[in-house]
Amino acid sequence: MKFNIALLAGDGIGPEVTEQAVKVSEAVAAKFGHEITWKPALTGAAAIDAVGEPYPDSTHEICASSDAVLFGAIGLPRFDNDPSAPVRPEQGLLKMRKKLGLFANLRPTFTFPSLLDKSPLKQERIEGTDLVFFRELTGGIYFGEKGRRDEGETAFDNCVYTRAEVQRLAKKGFELAMTRTKKLCCVDKANVLETSRLWRETVQAMEKDYPEVEVSYELVDAVAMRLVQWPNSYDVLITENLFGDILTDEASVISGSMGLMPSASMGEDISLFEPIHGSYPQATGLNIANPMAMVLSAAMMFEIAFNLPEEGKAIRNAVNAALAEGIVTEDLADGGKAYGTSEVGDWLAANI
C-alpha cells in the first residue's frame, strides 16, 4: 500500500525521536511492501519562530490531505512564564485538534514486566495493568465560551456537550471494549454536573446496542483514587475532555513506563499519533532521549490508521526485544550501558 504521512516533529527532542520513528516505519514498509511519502510540516515553537503561528494553515493543509499524522512533541521553556499568552505552542495543539476533528484521544497504560520496579506503586498493585482511556478531545470546557466580565474581576468558562458528541466518543469505547475484556467504565461527575448527567444517560441508552459489554459508572473523584489503588481493576474507560486530561496523566505514571507510552487522537477522517511525553528541552540534541514511545506511536499508526495489525506487531516485538536485550537509552539503563537515541532507533529498524 501507499501512504502519505504528515510529519510534525515539533520542538525539543521532537525531531530526534521522530527521526527514529521514521527509520522504523521505513523498515516496516520495506518488509511488508508498503511505500511511505513523508510530508514534513512545522508546528509548535518551531512554527511560531518561522511564521508567527503554532499551527499554520500550510501545516493544516498537509495534515488534512495525508493518511495519518505523526507528531513529536511541542513546547519550549521560553513559553513557560505566561501560560495565558495567545501565541503559545499549546494553542496550536488545541487548534489542530479542533480543525482536524480529532475527537477521541486513545491512551493505553500498560506495564512492561521488566520495568515493574520503575513504578511508584507497589508491584502487586500494578501487575497486569492494561487499561485504555478514551478521552473526548474537541469539546467540553476546553472549547466552550470563556472570558471576563465586571471589568476583568469575574472569569468564566463554559462546559458544553451535545448528545451526538458523547455518542461518537462512547461508540469508540464500546467498540474497543468488544475487542478486549468487554468491560467499560464511564467516568463522570453526575452527582454535580449537568454535562455529566447527559454523558451518563447517553451511555446508558447505548448499552442495549452492546449487550455483551458490562458498563460501570464511576465518579471522577472515585476513579482518581482507584487508579492509584488498583489500576489493574480497569479495562476501557471513557470520559470527557478535562477529566481525561487529569486522569490520563495520573494513569501514565502508575506503570512507571511513562517514557514508553504512545497515544492516538482519532477523528472521522484522520488520526494523529504521538508519544505522551513532552519536548524535554534539556535533552535536545544530546542523543539521549528515549525514542520508544514515539516508535510505539508509529505502531499505533499502522494498527489504527492503516488497519495493519501485523505491521504494528512487528514494531512492538522489536521494542520488547530491545528492552529484553538492554538496548535502551539512559533513562532505562539502570547503571548498565546506555545507548543513544539514534542507536536505539537503528537497532529497532534492523530488528523489524
Add this chain to the structure above:
Amino acid sequence: MKFNIALLAGDGIGPEVTEQAVKVSEAVAAKFGHEITWKPALTGAAAIDAVGEPYPDSTHEICASSDAVLFGAIGLPRFDNDPSAPVRPEQGLLKMRKKLGLFANLRPTFTFPSLLDKSPLKQERIEGTDLVFFRELTGGIYFGEKGRRDEGETAFDNCVYTRAEVQRLAKKGFELAMTRTKKLCCVDKANVLETSRLWRETVQAMEKDYPEVEVSYELVDAVAMRLVQWPNSYDVLITENLFGDILTDEASVISGSMGLMPSASMGEDISLFEPIHGSYPQATGLNIANPMAMVLSAAMMFEIAFNLPEEGKAIRNAVNAALAEGIVTEDLADGGKAYGTSEVGDWLAANI
C-alpha cells in the same frame, strides 16, 4: 470556655463514629475546663426520611447559631442508582456548604510511621509526606448556571470565579504556608481556562504581601502525576472546587491512611469538621468502623474553630498512642486483636 457544637451524625456509620468523637471531646473539655453543649440535628438520608429534605432549615438554623459543626458521614446505597435525582443526601451537602459559606476545605494528607506499609505507593515515595490542600468549596462549576437546551440534546455547566473568591481562599493558603515550610503551590489549568488565569494572576498579585512564601504554579494534570510520584515534594496546595475534589481524593489514598484522615471546611463565621471517609453502610451498627478520622476531626475543631492547639494535641497524642499500642479497629488490626468502635473511643477518651 463554653461552646455550642452542632452535631450532624448523618447516615450509616456516621452516628457510631460521631459518638466516639463526642466522648473524646468531653474528655478534653473535662481536662481543660471547657463546657460543651451538643446540638444534634438531622442531615443526609436520615433527614430525607424524617422531613423529605437532606439539609432542612431547622438543621441550618442549628448550624448557623453554633460555634462549630461536627459532621459524620452521609449517603446510603438506595441513593446510588440515580446520581442526578434532586433529593439526594449529597444535594444537602452542597446546600449546606453554600448556606454556611464554607468556602475553604482543608484536607491534610500525612503518613503515620506505623502505617507506611498500607500505602499503595512504595515506602520511599511517601516517607515524610505531609501536605495540605485548601480546596475552594462554594464556587466554580459546582455552583455556576447549569442546564439543557435544544430539547435536552445539549447540556452545559458554567464555571465562574470572581477575584474576591480567589483572594479569600488564597489568603488561607498563604497564611497556612507561613506556619509551615512557607511553600505554596497554586494548582490551575491556566493554559486552557480563563478562570484559571484569573486564579493565577490573583495569586501572583498577592505574592508581595507574603514575601517569605515561595509560590509555585502547576497545571492540574502535572499535579495529578507528581502526587503519585513524589507526594512528599508538596506542602500547601490551593485550588478551585472541581480540581480540589479530584486531587484531594487522589491524595487521600497515597498515604494508605485514608480511614484516618480528617478535614475542615471553613467559612467567615463558622467551620465544619468531618472525616473524609463515607458512610460505609455495610458496617452500620456492627461496631467495627474506625472512629479515628472522626476523632481527629474533633481535634481539628479544637485547633481551628476554638483556637485551642493544646486540646487538639491531646487528642492527636491519644490517637498516636492507640496506634502504637494496637488499640485499633479491624481495618488496622493486621491479624492482631481488633477492638470495637466504642472500645477504641473509650480508650481514647480515657487517655486524654
